[in-house]
Amino acid sequence: MTANPLLADWTTPYELPPFGDISPDHFREAFDKGMADGRQEIDAIADNPEAPSFDNTIAEMERSGDLISRTARTFYNLSGAHTNPDLQALEREMAPKLAKHSSETFQNAKLYERIADLWANRDGLGLDQEEARVLERYHSMFQRAGAGLEPDQKARMGEISQRLATLGTRFSQNVLKDEADYQLVLETDADIAGLPDFLLSAAAEAATARGLEGKYVITLSRSSIEPFLQFSTNRARREEAFKAWTARGENPGETDNRALIAETVALRQERAKLLGFDSFAAFKLDDTMAKTPEAVRELLMRVWEPAVARANEEADKLQALAHTEGDNGDLQPWDWRFYSEKLRKAEFDLDDAELKPYLQLDQVIAAAFHTANRLFGLSFEEKQDLPIYHPDVRVFEVKNGQGKHLGLFMGDYFARPSKRSGAWMSAFRSQHRCKGEVSPIIVNVMNFSKGKSGEASLLTFDDARTLFHEFGHALHGLLSNVTYPMISGTSVARDFVELPSQLYEHWLSEPEILSNFAVHYKTGKPMPESLLNKVKAAENFNQGFATVEYTACALIDQDIHTLDDPEGLDVSAFEQERLKALGMPKPIVMRHRLPHFAHAFAGDGYSAGYYSYMWSEVMDADAFAAFKETGDVFDPQTAHKLLTHIYSAGGLPDPAETYRAFRGRDPKINALLESRGLAA
Incomplete structure (x- = not known):
């Protein structure tokens, strides 16, 4: 070289x-x-x-x-x-x-x-x-991009694009710094009260990685902090951790993102107006399945109203439970997960501490691979001694049903300070035949808590669902079968791209998957049928909360990107005012508050597009029903149609047409409401 x-x-x-x-x-x-x-x-x-x-x-x-x-x-x-x-x-x-x-x-x-x-x-x-x-x-x-504009307008479009790129980079790096700098150090018995062994093990590993041997550290990784909020009986430490988690990007000083957001929103609106659109949301949605902000809001509000009603019912139950345990104050956001875990235990005899020993990371990876084999005939062989960017990264060669090399899959599963939060799929190389046969190199990046050296890394059910979700994206990239890079893999409409990933999540909960791959990390015994039944029974537990915390983000994302005059925007006040107008339940906080809403502000990807998850969910709930209707969730004929029309097609067809080609009709929103337990 x-x-x-x-x-x-x-x-x-x-x-x-x-x-x-x-x-x-x-x-x-x-x-x-x-x-x-x-x-x-x-x-x-x-x-x-x-x-x-x-x-x-x-x-x-x-x-x-x-x-x-x-x-x-x-x-x-x-x-x-x-x-x-x-x-x-x-x-x-x-x-x-x-x-x-x-x-x-x-230009x-x-x-x-x-x-x-x-x-x-x-x-x-x-x-x-x-x-x-x-x-x-x-x-x-x-x-x-403004190619048809007048010269002075083109020049301004160029200036806006450059400034937005700078702002997006700063936003992302500020959030990462807030996350990397924070650690909740636990030392006393009171600090660790209520924490199960799996969380203590992960917190001990996080402490060791930070030079705090013998102590425990909770980080702002979702896989660390959410279990802490579920199980810690130390309310003061829960409040401390929760406030740090939700304040990312809002702390005074160099990492404060609020001014960056205000400038970003103003520049996006100016760009949209230059191109003849009323708002940035109208500009972004013109190139999607939804087409208009009105169509998006109609969908979101159809879900929001029953979700808020359900969340308020859930809040009343949690408040009553807190009172019976001697907490007579108002239910706070840092209390919700704690009492929700107790309520799930009471109503379904199920909690994450009981479930998590059966969800080993390696086994969940194997389950995702098995599902791909059953649906599409794929095989996965782990490769050693290949170039990797971190020792935790694993590489697998992927072959199709005929044993032909399809591509490489890289898995990077554990949280670390050098990694931004969240989970995502990306590509080091995309499939195409534009200059010969080029196979894809796809990577999934997660932020799971790492088990102690020599011990299994255990996942929550939400973690396992995240792994399946991102692997669905990975398959969209790996199975791509097009000629031109422009439409390869996930290069599809933003509100269609989540269909392959969210659809894939459904197989995680199927008995064939759980009974074969959910085995106890110590005994090797499969998850008891009684526990499997409890998992299924509790699928829609706390669904009001989950739907509200997501849908609030999608609505606020639309609201901020339809502002007619965003000059002088006070980001925190805007968020509070809009949530109040929506009737946001007080004990629930947006899943991603604006100062750390990376989907919307760390680049242009999901700006005015966070609704996409729900738009795709209408399709994924309806699409999985196509398998259910056959009586076989791995039905070969339906799987072949799924491969042909969705996973391998890239951005070739119009997304609405390709869905109809798979399903034979347009999707029905009732499937989404039923899957979330929100149908009337």
């Missing part, structure tokens, strides 16, 4: 990034060269004297930009999953530069003329379905 491995051909197995040879300085050089090479490639396409054709314009763009794409994928996967101060500094430096490079591409007048010419004459070009879809996506992307 040359001195900079990012500039050389990768001779590693499966052409994985040579992680051990890459330093932060290598990225700067590779970004600079990648942008320079990309500019030359784009100019060559734009200046081509030949009349525009699909091949010399659209396909040529799809074949360009290898270096910048490879560099960016490697860099941003590391900056999310295993960052350091040098990478963070470079991320801040590169964000506006990369945004400028992108704007210059999408290239000659290039847009060629694309517009192809679009105007598309019916006479003899394009196949995939080529027609890729042309449509390019034409839409260029228009939405």
